[in-house]
Amino acid sequence: xxxxxxxxxxxxxxxxxxxxxxxxxxxxxxxxxxxxxxxxxxxxxxxxxxxxxxxxxxxxxxxxxxxxxxxxxxxxxxxxxxxxxxxxxxxxxxxxxxxxxxxxxxxxxxxxxxxxxxxxxxxxxxxxxxxxxxxxxxxxxxxxxxxxxxxxxxxxxxxxxxxxxxxxxxxxxxxxxxxxxxxxxxxxxxxxxxxxxxxxxxxxxxxxxxxxxxxxxxxxxxxxxxxxxxxxxxxxxxxxxxxxxxxxxxxxxxxxxxxxxxxxxxxxxxxxxxxxxxxxxxxxxxxxxxxx
Amino acid sequence: xxxxxxxxxxxxxxxxxxxxxxxxxxxxxxxxxxxxxxxxxxxxxxxxxxxxxxxxxxxxxxxxxxxxxxxxxxxxxxxxxxxxxxxxxxxxxxxxxxxxxxxxxxxxxxxxxxxxxxxxxxxxxxxxxxxxxxxxxxxxxxxxxxxxxxxxxxxxxxxxxxxxxxxxxxxxxxxxxxxxxxxxxxxxxxxxxxxxxxxxxxxxxxxxxxxxxxxxxxxxxxxxxxxxxxxxxxxxxxxxxxxxxxxxxxxxxxxxxxxxxxxxxxxxxxxxxxxxxxxxxxxx
Amino acid sequence: xxxxxxxxxxxxxxxxxxxxxxxxxxxxxxxxxxxxxxxxxxxxxxxxxxxxxxxxxxxxxxxxxxxxxxxxxxxxxxxxxxxxxxxxxxxxxxxxxxxxxxxxxxxxxxxxxxxxxxxxxxxxxxxxxxxxxxxxxxxxxxxxxxxxxxxxxxxxxxxxxxxxxxxxxxxxxxxxxxxxxxxxxxxxxxxxxxxxxxxxxxxxxxxxxxxxxxxxxxxxxxxxxxxxxxxxxxxxxxxxxxxxxxxxxxxxxxxxxxxxxxxxxxxxxxxxxxxxxxxxxxxxxxxxxxxxxxxxxxxxxxxxxxxxxxxxxxxxxxxxxxxxxxxxxxxxxxxxxxxxxxxxxxxxxxxxxxx
Numbered sequence: 001x002x003x004x005x006x007x008x009x010x011x012x013x014x015x016x017x018x019x020x021x022x023x024x025x026x027x028x029x030x031x032x033x034x035x036x037x038x039x040x041x042x043x044x045x046x047x048x049x050x051x052x053x054x055x056x057x058x059x060x061x062x063x064x065x066x067x068x069x070x071x072x073x074x075x076x077x078x079x080x081x082x083x084x085x086x087x088x089x090x091x092x093x094x095x096x097x098x099x100x101x102x103x104x105x106x107x108x109x110x111x112x113x114x115x116x117x118x119x120x121x122x123x124x125x126x127x128x129x130x131x132x133x134x135x136x137x138x139x140x141x142x143x144x145x146x147x148x149x150x151x152x153x154x155x156x157x158x159x160x161x162x163x164x165x166x167x168x169x170x171x172x173x174x175x176x177x178x179x180x181x182x183x184x185x186x187x188x189x190x191x192x193x194x195x196x197x198x199x200x201x202x203x204x205x206x207x208x209x210x211x212x213x214x215x216x217x218x219x220x221x222x223x224x225x226x227x228x229x230x231x232x233x234x235x236x237x238x239x240x241x242x243x244x245x246x247x248x249x250x251x252x253x254x255x256x257x258x259x260x261x262x263x264x265x266x267x268x269x270x271x272x273x274x275x276x277x278x279x280x281x282x283x284x285x286x287x288x289x290x291x292x
Numbered sequence: 293x294x295x296x297x298x299x300x301x302x303x304x305x306x307x308x309x310x311x312x313x314x315x316x317x318x319x320x321x322x323x324x325x326x327x328x329x330x331x332x333x334x335x336x337x338x339x340x341x342x343x344x345x346x347x348x349x350x351x352x353x354x355x356x357x358x359x360x361x362x363x364x365x366x367x368x369x370x371x372x373x374x375x376x377x378x379x380x381x382x383x384x385x386x387x388x389x390x391x392x393x394x395x396x397x398x399x400x401x402x403x404x405x406x407x408x409x410x411x412x413x414x415x416x417x418x419x420x421x422x423x424x425x426x427x428x429x430x431x432x433x434x435x436x437x438x439x440x441x442x443x444x445x446x447x448x449x450x451x452x453x454x455x456x457x458x459x460x461x462x463x464x465x466x467x468x469x470x471x472x473x474x475x476x477x478x479x480x481x482x483x484x485x486x487x488x489x490x491x492x493x494x495x496x497x498x499x500x501x502x503x504x505x506x507x508x509x510x511x512x513x514x515x516x517x518x519x520x521x522x523x524x525x526x527x528x529x530x531x532x533x534x535x536x537x538x539x540x541x542x543x544x545x546x547x548x549x550x551x552x553x554x555x556x557x558x559x560x561x562x563x564x565x566x567x568x569x570x571x572x573x574x575x576x
Numbered sequence: 577x578x579x580x581x582x583x584x585x586x587x588x589x590x591x592x593x594x595x596x597x598x599x600x601x602x603x604x605x606x607x608x609x610x611x612x613x614x615x616x617x618x619x620x621x622x623x624x625x626x627x628x629x630x631x632x633x634x635x636x637x638x639x640x641x642x643x644x645x646x647x648x649x650x651x652x653x654x655x656x657x658x659x660x661x662x663x664x665x666x667x668x669x670x671x672x673x674x675x676x677x678x679x680x681x682x683x684x685x686x687x688x689x690x691x692x693x694x695x696x697x698x699x700x701x702x703x704x705x706x707x708x709x710x711x712x713x714x715x716x717x718x719x720x721x722x723x724x725x726x727x728x729x730x731x732x733x734x735x736x737x738x739x740x741x742x743x744x745x746x747x748x749x750x751x752x753x754x755x756x757x758x759x760x761x762x763x764x765x766x767x768x769x770x771x772x773x774x775x776x777x778x779x780x781x782x783x784x785x786x787x788x789x790x791x792x793x794x795x796x797x798x799x800x801x802x803x804x805x806x807x808x809x810x811x812x813x814x815x816x817x818x819x820x821x822x823x824x825x826x827x828x829x830x831x832x833x834x835x836x837x838x839x840x841x842x843x844x845x846x847x848x849x850x851x852x853x854x855x856x857x858x859x860x861x862x863x864x865x866x867x868x869x870x871x872x873x874x875x876x877x878x879x880x881x882x883x884x885x886x887x888x889x890x891x892x893x894x895x896x897x898x899x900x901x902x903x904x905x906x907x908x909x910x911x912x913x914x915x916x917x918x919x920x921x922x923x924x925x926x927x928x929x930x931x
Contacts, residue, residue, distance in 0.1 A: 052901060055902075068901055069899075069901070069902050070901045070902055071899070071901070071902030071903050072902070074776060075782060075784065075903060075905065076784070076903070077613075077784045077896060077901070077902070077903040078646050078784070079612050079613055079614055079642055079646045079647065079896065079901075080613045080896070080900055080901030080902060080903055081901065082613075082614055082642060082646070083612070083613035083614040083615070083900065083901050084901055097782070097784060097785040098785070099784075099785035099786070099787050099790075100784050100785060102787070103645060103646055103787065106641065106645060107641045107642070107645075107646075108641075205767075207765065340820075343824065344823075345820050345823060345824070364828075365823055365826045365827060365828050365829075366826040366827075366828075367826075368826065369824065369825055369826025370826070372824075373824065374821075374824040376818075376820070376821060379817055379818060379821060380818070381816060381817055381818075382673055382674075382816070383673065383816040383871045384866075384870075384871055385816070385870075385871055385872075386870075389870070389871075389872065390817075393813055393814055393817065393825060394825065396810050396813060396814070396825070397810045397825075397826060397827075398825070398826060447825065
């Protein structure tokens with residue numbers, strides 16, 4: 001009775017009855033559709049599981065350079081996705097065509113759709129949804145809290161904005177016709193976060209603005225993306241309507257990276273801070289990132 | 293003999309004008325009717341009424357005793373063929389194919405081979421067999437006219453398998469033809485009439501019209517002025533009244549031209565001769 | 577002077593040409609089934625086709641799904657749409673006696689696009705209170721109905737006392753196309769992001785959404801058109817001489833016109849509704865065949881169907897594989913394949929239409 005002491009018996013029983021590891025580690029293969037989704041996956045440390053991304057997954061830069069490209073977010077092919085042998089597809093709202101994703105689901109690959117509301121609550125929800133999909137609850141929470149904290153600090157800084165700037169977000173200047181972000185757009189949300197006033201708030205959605213409308217909006221600053229739908233950012237002040245605005249008088253133009261600015265991913269608070277600082281130079285605050 | 297096609301009190305009004313007024317005209321088998329008149333007389337319009345293309349605003353057209361409107365287009369196609377004055381065809385059919393349009397869907401009990409044969413013979417008859425491979429658009433105006441002539445000949449041939457009594461309408465068929473072919477076509481048409489076909493032809497050339505067999509129909513301002521043999525219809529008074537020209541002789545000479553063919557013989561009687569068909573001359 | 581053996585004068589032997597084109601279609605179909613980003617070997621493809629889903633076996637059952645649920649419906653839809661567009665182009669070119677005639681001339685494409693835009697932008701607003709958010713299928717159905725209604729409207733405008741003026745229909749179609757464009761601009765102005773997104777899906781022109789459901793919806797519309805169109809061959813041949821001449825040849829002219837317009841509206845409407853706007857097939861395929869095999873519609877109509885189907889699935893195969901796993905828009909490929917070939921033919925044989 002020396003080997004099987006009571007203690008050892010209890011220990012042995014405990015070991016035998018302890019729950020087995022939840023599953024054999026099946027390597028997860030994820031197709032990530034949507035810039036914010038890909039960004040979140042990288043932040044959660046799951047980049048090695050990504051086997052394919054879409055064309056809007058531009059951050060980090062290695063996503064598109066190292067991972068196979070499944071195409072434009074709205075023109076996906078079922079077979080293309082399935083050829084990567086995925087175990088999971090995480091897609092942002094608006095990915096499609098819906099039939100293609102349905103076929104992927106029919107093939108037994110779960111497709112998790114993630115919302116895209118351009119606001120703080122939306123971002124946090126998105127982070128948690130992606131985290132849940134890859135069973136990374138803890139890190140997901142941590143990231144969410146980090147982002148939440150960022151928003152909080154952003155709000156503090158925003159409170160210190162003495163004079164909110166009237167800003168106009170110009171998406172593109174093709175053919176001399178400016179397409180601006182009105183109410184309800186991601187640009188509108190971002191301007192609000194940056195403590196600015198949307199000069200195009202009389203408009204709803206992305207709308208073209210006439211020359212008179214530009215002058216009537218009287219923006220004090222113009223915000224553009226550095227690589228928009230029309231190619232690289234053109235100089236708005238080359239157009240007479242723009243140069244006649246207060247923004248034109250002071251030559252105030254802020255150009256930032258498109259996905260960074262409007263992607264509403266984990267870097268959203270940083271983007272908002274950077275925008276706020278760029279728009280309000282008198283503000284005693286600094287940029288949070290080196291991102292252009 | 294009952295007429296194949298008959299116009300009874302037919303009028304046609306368009307844009308406030310009467311293009312044809314109260315015309316009675318019967319077309320019987322084996323007859324050759326030549327319609328003449330100045331421009332705007334309504335010759336072509338009358339033709340289009342008789343062949344069913346236009347519906348008269350007054351009166352009626354009767355075909356074999358039945359109103360023409362009650363006859364389906366495909367039935368009409370078996371008993372009458374129409375050679376148009378002009379045809380703008382943009383589609384690059386060959387001459388053979390254009391002539392072949394005349395037999396597509398026409399005739400009963402005809403095999404594909406029969407139809408090809410009919411087309412071949414029609415091209416021969418119109419003297420365009422050597423052009424069969426050529427695309428229609430590469431042909432001259434006169435050659436195109438003859439291809440259409442072949443087409444209507446083929447149509448009539450095929451239609452004969454269904455209808456025994458047929459009518460051939462020709463609207464200014466010789467307009468672009470050179471002289472030799474003008475005569476050949478008119479001669480061919482005359483032979484067809486001799487064989488029992490009813491022919492109605494609109495001609496501009498009075499002298500050639502006068503040389504035709506059968507009746508002349510003279511029209512002016514939509515009215516049928518007279519009908520009868522050339523000597524009766526084309527008197528000096530009529531010529532002055534309708535055409536505004538003065539005849540030098542009292543009547544139109546029966547054979548206005550002395551046409552010589554290659555062998556130097558002039559044509560006699562009513563034979564219009566072409567140089568390269570001696571055997572036909574023998575039979576007439 | 578005899579014509580010799582009449583048979584020699586027929587420009588093409590109809591049988592061999594159609595057989596050749598059918599062979600081409602089969603080959604393209606086989607390639608379409610065997611090629612794809614998932615790299616399934618042809619032997620396996622044949623195996624799956626022979627045994628279906630059940631017999632495929634558990635191992636690599638994914639192959640069976642790719643072949644039977646992704647590639648095969650895509651192939652069938654591609655053939656149907658390609659044949660529909662090409663046949664419609666041939667019908668239109670015959671009816672309008674003009675090689676530039678495009679199926680869109682009867683107003684179908686513009687009407688379908690406008691109907692789709694209206695369904696997306698206003699449909700929600702108008703119908704949502706009753707039936708909740710519109711099902712995605714509302715869009716293609718709306719597009720098809722819109723295309724038909726437009727064609728009906730244009731036909732009514734162009735038809736007086738039982739006679740349709742083709743020239744009037746052409747002009748009315750052009751005018752309507754401009755109007756539709758303006759209305760669509762206005763609708764996209766009213767629309768929000770989501771609606772614009774839905775509209776752009778539909779109009780990109782792609783077979784990537786092909787499912788058996790779509791095939792089942794499109795086939796009963798397109799197949800009758802393909803089967804009925806050869807009956808118009810004789811009428812269209814005769815119509816090339818002019819409407820009066822066609823009448824003299826016994827063709828029921830008005831009936832031929834009305835039927836041709838109806839067939840085109842149905843076939844193009846269904847194709848556009850199912851696969852968006854795919855250009856080039858309707859105008860190039862009949863033209864290429866006319867240059868190669870002559871303008872006889874008895875050959876042209878069935879040949880167009882075969883070649884149209886072949887071209888579309890060929891283009892789709894390239895679209896799926898060239899940039900795999902991404903997909904290229906098919907409209908670019910139909911142009912890239914069709915246009916150079918067309919130019920080559922034109923340079924070789926300038927015997928086209930005289931306009």
